[in-house]
Amino acid sequence: MTTGRRRxxxxxxxDAAADLLRTGDAESFSVRKLxxxxxxxxxxxxxxxxxxxxxxxxxxxxxLLAAMDGYRPEGDWRARLTxxxxxxxxxxxxQVQLAAVWGRYASSGEGARLVMEEVLSALDEAGLPDAAVPVHYHRLVVLVAALVSSEAGIGGLTPAEYDQGVELFRVAVLGADPxxxxxxxxxxxxxxxxxxxRQAAFEDILAAHLASVAAAIP
Structure with missing residues (x-):
């Protein structure tokens, strides 16, 4: 007696795709492998x-859905965007590869809509002219995606790989010919x-960008 494949x-x-991406990369990922x-x-x-x-x-x-789960807007527009x-x-x-997937492919589902709605709503609250809101939205999302991808890449290193990288950095810097x-x-x-x-750097860069948004408010 034979049974059909599980549906x-x-x-x-x-879930399976996310697990596969944690051990590989988006380039080598395929529907056939999954x-x-x-x-x-x-x-x-x-x-x-x-x-x-x-x-x-x-x-x-x-x-993105997981990130926005339980989120409630609090504080002013800067606090909300932060x-x-x-x-x-x-x-x-x-999650190195998942961050890369977001940066490369974006998304168009409910999670993306939740993020977009909150970011646009906060920028509206800031008092930007309507025509400027989409511009600042795009710049902010590009910045955050780049920072998140960079951080995830570093966070994916093993302790030994990170320590080796730090040592190579010291050699390159301290050994430079004056x-x-x-x-x-x-x-x-x-x-x-x-x-x-990394966290301080992330927050400082984000704060600097939000300061540029504030400077654009009439």
């Missing part, structure tokens, strides 16, 4: 998603590697 739900497919993990064939997955890109967007959107950015940072933290690199030699002992003090 996987959309949520189960997305189907093999689930013990089914690609055609059964294409009943849920029309393409690999649509599937990846859905995976990214689930992270809170959303920090929630996205936390949601993608350590004759060829005078500015580098002058500031060498005060420089920090990319992964150092």
């Amino acid at each position: 996987w739900s959309t949520d189960e497919i997305l 189907a093999a993990v689930l013990g089914t064939d690609s055609s059964s997955l294409y009943r849920h998603f029309r393409s690999k890109t649509e599937l990846l967007r859905a995976v990214a959107d689930r992270v 809170a959303v950015a920090l929630r996205l940072r936390a949601a993608f933290g350590g 004759g060829r690199f005078p500015a580098l030699a002058r500031h060498a002992r005060d420089l920090s590697p990319l992964g150092a003090d």
Whole structure:
């Protein structure tokens, strides 16, 4: 007696895709690989998603949904935008490939709508002219996506890989020839590697951008 293949739900497919992306990258990810993990064939997955890109967007959107789960707007427009950015940072933290997927493919689901609505609403509250709101929205999202992807990449390193990177950074900086690199030699002992003090750097860069938004308010 033979039995049919199991029918996987959309949520189960997305869970499996997220797990696969945590151990690989978006370039090597394929619907065929995902189907093999689930013990089914690609055609059964294409009943849920029309393409690999649509599937990846859905995976990214689930992270956005998780980031906005339980969110309530509090404080002024700066506080609201900062809170959303920090929630996205936390949601993608350590998930290198999922952060890359969001940065590359974006998403078009409920999670994306929640983020967009809150960011646009906060920018409206700031008092920007209507024509300026989409411009500042786009700049802010590009900035946060870039910062989140960068942080996730560093967070994905093992302790040994990170320590090796720090040592290589010190060699490159402290070993620089002062004759060829005078500015580098002058500031060498005060420089920090990319992964150092990441949260403060994230918040400082975000605050500087929000200051530029404030400067644009009539």
